[in-house]
Amino acid sequence: MSSAGEGLSRPLPEQVRLNVVDLAAQVLGSMPAALVPPPLRNIAKFDPRKRAKLGSAPIAAQLENDKEFREAVAEAVEKGWPELAASLAEGTVPPAADPVVVAAAAYLMRPPGWPDMVEAARADLEQVAAAAEGNAQEQTVTRLREQLAAQKSSSKEEIERVREQLKAARAENADLRRKLHDARERAKAADHRATELDHEAHAALESKAAASGALEAELRRLKERLADVERQLEASRRAAREGRSIEDARIRVLLDALQDASAGLRRELALPTTIHRPADSVVGASAEGSGVRVPARALADDDPQLLDQILALPQVHLIIDGYNVTKTGYGTLTLADQRARLMTALAGLVAQTRIEVTVVFDGAELNSHVAVNAPRGVRVIFSPHGQIADDMIRQLVRAEPAGRAVAVVSSDREVADSVRKMSARPVSSALLLRRLGRA
Template sequence: MSSAGEGLSRPLPEQVRLNVVDLASQVLGTMPAASVPPPLRGIAKFDPRKRAKLGSAPIAAQLENDKKFRELVAESVAAGWPELVASLAEGNVPPAADPVLVAAAAYLTRPPGWEEMIETARADLERSAVAAEGSEREEVVARLREQLATQKSAAKEEADRLREQIRAARAENSDLRRKLHDARERAKGAVRRAEEMEQAAEEARHAATAAGSAGESELRRLRERLADVEKQLEASRRAAREGRSIEDARVRVLLDALQDASAGLRRELALPTTISRPADSVAAVTGERPGVRGVPARALADDDPQLLDQLLALPQVHLIIDGYNVTKTGYGTLTLADQRNRLMTGLGGLVAQTRVEVTVVFDGAELNAPVQVTAPRGVRVLFSAPGEIADDLIRQLVRAEPPGRAMAVVSSDREVAESVRRMGARPVPSGLLLRRLGRA
């Protein structure tokens, strides 16, 4: 705005000018296109948010020079703030009114004494600015004092920390000096002991030299004795070889007699041939009918990878496997049928490698329909009968074996492991069998 016009000696305060321009831009957006002043027609097409910002200077100039446009904006102000405009028209400025609104309304409506009203508002704004600046300065001073106090406190803490470090360094230095003194004393003692040992070594060399001649004669005598002993040892070996051939012949004759006697005893006792193994005598079901629901086992861990290999190396060992305990430990996400098939496949390879007797026991309570299990050669598959759990069937298999036979029961069920251990079998965690099958 180039001048105040009509008695206004200075430009409007910036806050008042922005308020006046904003009011005029709002009115400009509501005017018909034909009524818009020609200098402002391009600005009237702007977005309402950009109109006051981009067209500030043209709008202010039009208000200053176009009385009709200014009066149109004044009507909008009178409609929006009727009490304020009425008070200004009477020459009264509301004591609680915003100086910016008072100056903007006075500039647009031009009541009597409007120039003084604008100057009064200008003075109020300047006082407010000075007060705000003073308040801001006080806040800055307060913040600086607070920062200074914080820095003083931090400096004091740092000084205390440095003093503590100095005390610790002094104590450490004193300790190092004491250790250095002790080390020097130990070094002096070591030098004295080294001198004593060197003297003792010199005396030992003299003694060794003196004993050398006697030692040579003793060595010749010992060599002669050694030659005699070697001759006696060779004679003893010849005699042992002759005696061994006679003993081997005797043992072979006794073994042949024992084999013939066992065959004759089998014929005399007329032992049945339909049961080839004790485990074949244990009553169980083959999976052709379902049972009732059972109780899931609890898995236990074991980290001894050599246990199962050592047990499989025993002669005539019987490996009894808690089927579902193994499969649910290793691949429990598969269906029961897929679990059984995968276990059978792995056990087929194990039997082919080790030639051990293997019996797999499944809980018949897990079955809801008849099942078909294709067991590989050398693997016996049993299901517990209705009302019986696989744990009880495993214990029956262990009890059926003769005392002294090597048995290994694969199950991570704590109760099964403890019971079969008391019965003479060696429990093996399921994880070891799974690891052995994976290695095969």
């Protein structure tokens, strides 16, 4: 932590800096949300144990540059250590006080002469560190001397033991040499016999190879041809099955969407029952005045009515970026709890609207299969290894037939821009969370 312009020529000692940041982190967690400095609002949401560690640099910078925040922390210090605060305000340092606490309180409260108090604490800490280092060196030298003496004693005993082993090894070596000579003679005889047998076996193998070589070559050629034919046949069958299945699914979804859209159009164009003749409508219009009906305005991406209108479209397909929604709405939960909570909320939405819903989770980092209790009508997909959820979402949009209504729920701008180019309607995660809250 630098203090240029505030009276210190050097940064705070590391122990003092850590103490100041820890005090500020505690105060930050208890401050009202409206009073939390904007740069620290995200850090204030951290777990108390992680706030000082993960937000150390931003907290230190805010203390240095934000006088009001520093004074709020100093006020907490005055309440926690009133006697120490009173002494520092009078310009005196209690002799028995911890130098780290004194320096931290002086830095925050800024009493008269506070830079001298910090420098005095720095000198005390350096003196304590030097003394501790000297004691550690003395202890190390003593321990090494003891280890050297023990090593010398152990070495003498080891030398005597090795000498005894050497004598026994020499005697055993002489006996082994005699046995080795006998074994060599037997090995020579066995090697001569093995050479004769090897010649005989080689001749037999050559004869057998000459007889079966042509047959094996022909058999390999036939097997390769059979394998090629089987692979081509299986590829043709798979292509036929997949192509037929995908085309059938696309045609059926498109027909359902067209059927629902035509039914809605018939309802929208139905004439009022009070009009019996075309001329009656002209009379009615003249009687009511010559006003012009203003078309409905286009809805913005954050308009609460946008999602309701999308869900009312016939055969709409709602594709959801799972973790983008859960981390926006309840990111403090574990990933398993986030998935369970989203599935519970979507069950009510599907029951009300009867729409098709697909939720895509990023599964690239998963080491094993994850079981998800998906409600009826909700399809759950984890992206495979090497592929992110964003790519799966784009693949799902491309799979839909042209003309079907598709909406993608994600606050990722890159995802929103890409699916908009594919004629899908992007929807922010906040709108879906608001709609689920109403459901």
